Amino acid sequence: MASLRELEERRAYELRLTADRALASRDETLGFLRERGLLTRTPDSALPSFFGACHEEPYLAGRGGFAEWPATKYPWYFDLAERDDVHELWIHNGKSVLLTEETRVLADPILRAELARVERADPEWTRLLRHLAEAGASTKEDLRVELGMKAKEVKLALSPLLRVGPVVRRGDEYLRYDQAYPEPSGRGGLDELVVAAVLAAIVAPEPEVARKWFSWRWLFSDDYVERLVEEGRLERPEPGWVTAPASA
Numbered sequence: 001m002a003s004l005r006e007l008e009e010r011r012a013y014e015l016r017l018t019a020d021r022a023l024a025s026r027d028e029t030l031g032f033l034r035e036r037g038l039l040t041r042t043p044d045s046a047l048p049s050f051f052g053a054c055h056e057e058p059y060l061a062g063r064g065g066f067a068e069w070p071a072t073k074y075p076w077y078f079d080l081a082e083r084d085d086v087h088e089l090w091i092h093n094g095k096s097v098l099l100t101e102e103t104r105v106l107a108d109p110i111l112r113a114e115l116a117r118v119e120r121a122d123p124e125w126t127r128l129l130r131h132l133a134e135a136g137a138s139t140k141e142d143l144r145v146e147l148g149m150k151a152k153e154v155k156l157a158l159s160p161l162l163r164v165g166p167v168v169r170r171g172d173e174y175l176r177y178d179q180a181y182p183e184p185s186g187r188g189g190l191d192e193l194v195v196a197a198v199l200a201a202i203v204a205p206e207p208e209v210a211r212k213w214f215s216w217r218w219l220f221s222d223d224y225v226e227r228l229v230e231e232g233r234l235e236r237p238e239p240g241w242v243t244a245p246a247s248a
Contacts, residue, residue, distance in 0.1 A: 001245070004203065004237040011202035015048045022055035029053075029076045033086065036200040037103040041077055041096050045212045046204035047197060050077045050098075091215050094163040104181075106188035106196055107165070110216065111177045115166035128157050129166065129176060137173040163215045190219055195233050198244040206242050 002010070012018055016032065023029050029050065033039045036048040043052030051070060059074075060067035080098055081088040087104045088096055091111075099107065119129050131147055132138060138146070143154045158174060161167035168180040197213055198204060210220035221227075225242060228234040234242045 001235050001237055001243070004241055007203035007237055007241075007243055011046075014202060016053035016055075019055040021053070023050075023053050023073065023076070026076050026079055030080060030083075030086075033080060033098055034100055037100050037196055038200050039077075039080075039098045040092055044095070045208055046201040047092075047097075047213060048200050089165055089168065090162040091165045092213065093215050094159070103193070103196055105185040106193040108181065108185035109187075109189050110193065110219075111165040112184060114164045114216065115177050118161060118164065118166050124153075124157050125161060128161070132167070132174065132176045132179070136179065137170065137175040139172050140174070143174070165215070190216075191228065191233065194228070195244050198234060198242055203237065203241055203243045206236070206240050209242065 013021065014035070016023060023032060032048070032050075032053060038047065040047050040049045041051060043049035051074075054070040054073045056070035056073050058068045059071045077098070080086050081096075085101050087099045087101070089099060089104075089107075089111075090096055091107070115129070118125050120126065127147065128143065131143070135142070135146065140151065140154050140158070143149065143158075144151055147154075149157070158167060162169060162174075166177050167174050168177055170180070193214070194209060198209070206225055209225050210217065225234065229236060229242070232245065235245055237243055
């Protein structure tokens with residue numbers, strides 16, 4: 001196993017964490033996503049980040065919010081999200097993350113299980129999801145009118161469904177995960193997705209795996225990472241850090 005220092009050096013290079021490796025084009029950005037398998041928008045964890053790889057001054061430094069986004073490169077992320085072979089979900093604790101088809105397939109069983117869970121968990125969610133099943137892709141305004149809800153009620157109902165994955169957003173429209181992806185992948189699951197995420201990060205602080213990467217915290221037992229280490233699916237280069245073996 002490589003040392004922590006070696007892994008961190010590799011991480012800095014492959015995740016483009018230095019200015020000399022800054023993303024220079026849309027094609028490079030697509031290649032970056034394909035290499036890593038998933039890409040968050042902002043650098044908020046060890047996962048690879050689009051903004052973190054841009055190394056561009058913000059539009060208006062110090063203003064907060066959108067003004068802190070890279071001045072000219074920020075549209076590249078949204079261009080990627082529109083591709084048929086790229087999948088934008090909000091399963092990064094309610095924040096946008098781009099997945100390749102290969103990575104989405106690994107997440108697929110979790111997302112279908114979450115759809116089944118939330119459809120019977122809350123009457124408002126049940127009503128909204130059943131309406132989408134009948135009506136198909138709908139805008140917030142469609143849902144407001146057709147379900148007799150207030151705009152705020154629609155937003156409050158959609159937000160947790162996006163966060164855990166049963167609802168997918170395509171532009172201004174919302175649809176059920178099983179409408180966006182009718183065929184089950186037949187493979188994948190939480191362990192496979194986590195290992196893929198660790199591979200994407202190269203090396204990561206161990207507590208992040210269960211607490212910061214994905215919305216489904218209730219799926220992670222206290223000994224979750226320990227089990228993956230014991231099974232040889234993850235390794236510890238040093239206490240408190242995890243990496244994935246090359247065989248993963």
